[in-house]
Amino acid sequence: MARTATARVLLRSGVDEKTGEVVTARVVAERVGWVADLVAGMATGLLAEYWNVDDVARLASGVDDAGRVLPSNAWMALRRLGWGVTAPEGVRVNDRIVRMAQEQAGRILRGAHHRAEMVAGILATWPADPDRRTLTEWDAVREAIPDARSLPSSVIKARTRQITAFLNENARLPVDVFDLEDPPNAARMLVLAAVDRQQATLERADDDPARALLRLQLPVRPDPRSYADWTWVACPITLPPTVPPDAVLHLPTLRPTTGPRGDRTHADLAFSHPVPKTQRKGHTTALGVDWGLNTLLSAGAVHRQDDGRITALGAGRCSGPVG
Structure with a gap:
């Protein structure tokens, strides 16, 4: 079976194919940043226009006005619904730049549907004391939120505190999450997965599987x-050693950043590679993960020896039955 993972790499330089000049990492980050600003501006405009309960529910329904299933790609789904966007006046971009803006906005709008359902359920079952729900009120709010039986209580409490703050400031409950929250701003990034070879290509080097070449159009x-x-x-x-030599590389998401080391461009590079199909039993190595009080996660790996003993990997040995 195939497994898809992501590795973070750094764009250290480039070559302008028109002039043959070497482009430094700072200039690459500057040019990527210019495109990211254009994309973020267009995506933010889309979010502001369709940040409402009806349009988000329409997108989340998965079908268009004719009853046809919407494409899985967010940018294609937005175009099927007729949600378009244009570049700023006087700026010339190709259609792939617009795709990236629609893809980013569409992903955010799709994710907003779950928040909308959660806030609607909390508002519909608003407790007498928001700081301390009764058991009956907890049952009611979980019934009102879709698939809330597996939802951590801390998430519902956090949303309740957010609504309470709105109530204290405005002397009323919000109508929905779109009244509770302003439209978000899109991040400065380029989702190259939404484009084709006319905007970007990525190929592994023939002589060295640990190297690849990303070609993209920049202003x-x-x-x-x-x-x-x-x-x-x-x-x-x-490529980092975590990327297998036989992995299929996918176009990355570029994130221009500014820090103490100067302007840089990080690429979240997705790759797919075959792995053995996971079996339900017969394992000899296990990983245990638990929430920590002072740290986010605590984890430890153990290995079952041939004689039945359990060895804690890298941390001595412990004995006990294998569960």
Whole structure:
């Protein structure tokens, strides 16, 4: 079976294919940042326009007005619904840049549906004392929220505190989550999974499976006025050892950042590779994970020896029955 994972890599340099000039990591981050600003601006505009209960429910329904199933890709689903967006006046971008904006906005709007259902359930069963629900009130709120039986109580409590703060400030309960929260701003990133070869390509090097080449179109100015202001930049990537040599590489998500080390571009690189199908029994190694009080997670791995003993990997030995 196939497993998909993600590795974070750094774009250290590039080559402008039009001029042949070497592009430094700082310039690559600057150009990626220009595109990310354009995409984030368009995505934020989409979020502001469709941040309401009716449109989010329409997208979450999974079908369009004609009853056809919406595509799984968020940008395609938004286009099926007629939710378009254009670049700022005077700026020239190709359709793939618009796709990335629609993809990012669509993912956020799809995720908002669960929050909308949760807030609606809490409002419909608003307790007499928001700081201390009775057992009956806990049962009522879990019945009102879809699939809430497995929802941690802390999540419901956090939303209740958020609604209480709104109530104290506005002297009324919010109508829904879209009244409770302002439209979010889109992050500065490029979801290259939404584009095709006319915007970006990624290929592994023939002579070295630990290296790959990312080619993408980037502007030479923050406000490109024509297609001539866009050029192909080839960025070599060194793959970490966690990426198997036979893994299939997928276009990454680029995140330009600014820090003490200067402007940088990180790439969240997804890859798929075959792994043995997981069996329900017969395992000899187990990993136990638990929530910690002072740390987020506490974990430990153990291995069952041939004689039945259990060895704690890297932390001595412990004996006991195998569960």
